[in-house]
Amino acid sequence: MSELNPRTTHYEFMGPPGAFAVTFGVPFLTFGLSLACSEASGGCPNSWWDIPPNLIKAVSSLDWWFSLFDLQAFVLYLAWYAFCVVSWAILPGAWVEGSLMRNGQKKLYKINAFSTLLLVLGITGGTLWSKGPAIFTVIYDRWIGLVTASVIMSFAQAFYVYAMSFQPGKLLALGGNSGNFIYDFYIGRELNPSVGSFDIKCFNELRPGLILWAIINFAMACEQYTRLGAVTDSMILINAFQFFYVADALYNEPSVLTTMDITTDGFGFMLAIGDLAWVPFIYSLQARYLAFHPVELGPVFTSLVLALNVTGYYIFRVANAEKDDFRNGRNPKNLTFMVTARGTKLLTSGWWGRSRHPNYLGDLLMSVAWSLTTGFSTPITYFYPVYFLVLLIHRQLRDDENCYKKYGADWEKYKALVPWRIIPYVY
Incomplete structure (x- = not known):
């Protein structure tokens, strides 16, 4: 032990x-x-x-x-x-x-x-x-x-x-x-x-x-x-x-x-x-x-908030489905991947080719939509998306560190193929 x-x-x-x-x-x-x-x-x-x-x-x-x-x-x-x-x-x-x-x-x-x-x-x-x-x-x-x-x-x-x-x-x-x-x-x-x-x-x-x-x-x-x-x-x-x-x-x-x-x-x-x-x-x-x-909110603002939440959920669910299929030996979309020295496969296309944590992006969009339901009278109800952004960045940094320990030089190769961490072309 x-x-x-x-x-x-x-x-x-x-x-x-x-x-x-x-x-x-x-x-x-x-x-x-x-x-x-x-x-x-x-x-x-x-x-x-x-x-x-x-x-x-x-x-x-x-x-x-x-x-x-x-x-x-x-x-x-x-x-x-x-x-x-x-x-x-x-x-x-x-x-x-x-x-x-x-x-x-x-x-x-x-x-x-x-x-x-x-x-x-x-x-x-x-x-x-x-x-x-x-x-x-x-x-x-x-x-x-x-x-x-x-x-x-x-x-x-x-x-x-x-x-x-x-x-x-x-x-x-x-x-x-x-x-x-x-x-x-x-x-x-x-x-x-x-x-x-x-x-x-x-x-x-x-x-x-x-x-x-x-x-x-x-x-x-x-x-x-x-x-x-x-x-x-x-x-x-x-x-x-x-x-x-x-x-x-x-x-x-x-x-x-x-x-x-x-x-x-x-x-x-x-x-x-x-x-x-x-x-x-x-x-x-x-x-x-x-x-x-x-x-x-009224019909117009309700529609906008609804559209933002649906978009976030779509990204969140499709990205997770791609990951779960791939981990269970399925690849219905014929997504590309790289093979590490350990024999592990890492996705490099689909949503996982756009960023290393696309499910986090979907989560963030949904969190903003939730806060928008409260209007703009107070910033306190927007605490959740601010906190959530900090939490997800911290989790992403922890994940990167663990993956580097696990894959070594292969992780650097993967990061070159998928450079964006959460938000494509932003972070």
């Missing part, structure tokens, strides 16, 4: 100080955006510089600190997570092999995330029919308590998997075995922490956070409806865009098994807080804003 789990000698995120800063910075930013851009604080600020005064005003109140923990919200969140686990266990699903690991083994993953979504839709529809939209406004009313619950769950899981990673026979992530507690806790020490056949990392990647994101958006539409007696075109768009994005990810669940998160990164606080808190409570920022600040 010592040969399979060499000591990590290269730090990312500026090492332990950076890991410490992000560990506390992400929860702080999650609470900060929730507090600064809220109905209670007077709405979303007109500039980023207005956020600090709003935060200072909030944290200076003792009542605010007591309001962070909401027992009902905490129980509600735990019930939601438990529901997702039970759904994974009882709903039928195929068992699919993951990528070959360096110990010569392949893990089996149960594929039934889309079935879980369908079950949630059925329960949601039945509840809406029998109880009306007002019952879903509990998510808007207990927002901060739910955020707190997700952060607590993130810390609890990160501590648990870190402690369990010291059991004999564990396969560790190559990047998470530095021996520094702060860094390894954040990055993730064990590659695939599991309880029996239940893989914690893969489960969190697609289920509790992504599906909750769609539920939150729907709850924000219900909140708007209870106030206005109608739902605006902008709220319909953001729900449709993001629900389709979530449903697409869950329907194509096997695709996640070849991503860096699953094949390379360990499961630590970085992925825990991202999956459980950041995704559902930051990605739903636009819908939450529209719940208390309704925006009517």
Whole structure:
């Protein structure tokens, strides 16, 4: 095992100080955006510089600190997570092999995330029919308590998997075995922490956070409806865009098994807080804003935003389909490729000939379309595409570094054939 789990000698995120800063910075930013851009604080600020005064005003109140923990919200969140686990266990699903690991083994993953979504839709529809939209406004009313619950769950899981990673026979992530507690806790020490056949990392990647994101958006539409007696075109768009994005990810669940998160990164606080808190409570920022600040886009602007989102989705889906076909030994478009000294084939035409990460380009276009649904009254609702651009550039740099270590001189040859990183002719 010592040969399979060499000591990590290269730090990312500026090492332990950076890991410490992000560990506390992400929860702080999650609470900060929730507090600064809220109905209670007077709405979303007109500039980023207005956020600090709003935060200072909030944290200076003792009542605010007591309001962070909401027992009902905490129980509600735990019930939601438990529901997702039970759904994974009882709903039928195929068992699919993951990528070959360096110990010569392949893990089996149960594929039934889309079935879980369908079950949630059925329960949601039945509840809406029998109880009306007002019952879903509990998510808007207990927002901060739910955020707190997700952060607590993130810390609890990160501590648990870190402690369990010291059991004999564990396969560790190559990047998470530095021996520094702060860094390894954040990055993730064990590659695939599991309880029996239940893989914690893969489960969190697609289920509790992504599906909750769609539920939150729907709850924000219900909140708007209870106030206005109608739902605006902008709220319909953001729900449709993001629900389709979530449903697409869950329907194509096997695709996640070849991503860096699953094949390379360990499961630590970085992925825990991202999956459980950041995704559902930051990605739903636009819908939450529209719940208390309704925006009517009109037919012309609606058409433009719709066209941008469809374009982004087309690029995202077609590019991923090309990659998945090629990795599974299919090449229906007769795309060109180069063969490395390792025997690996790298695509050099199609969308993967236009840039090394064309799926990121599609993701970025969709993120801009989502923010455009909120109009131009505040820059805060445009936080997501700005953050997402930084995230994708960082992921691209990590991927380039890993590929250079893997392919050496062949990677330089590939970069000469496909010079653009994400956006063709721009970056």
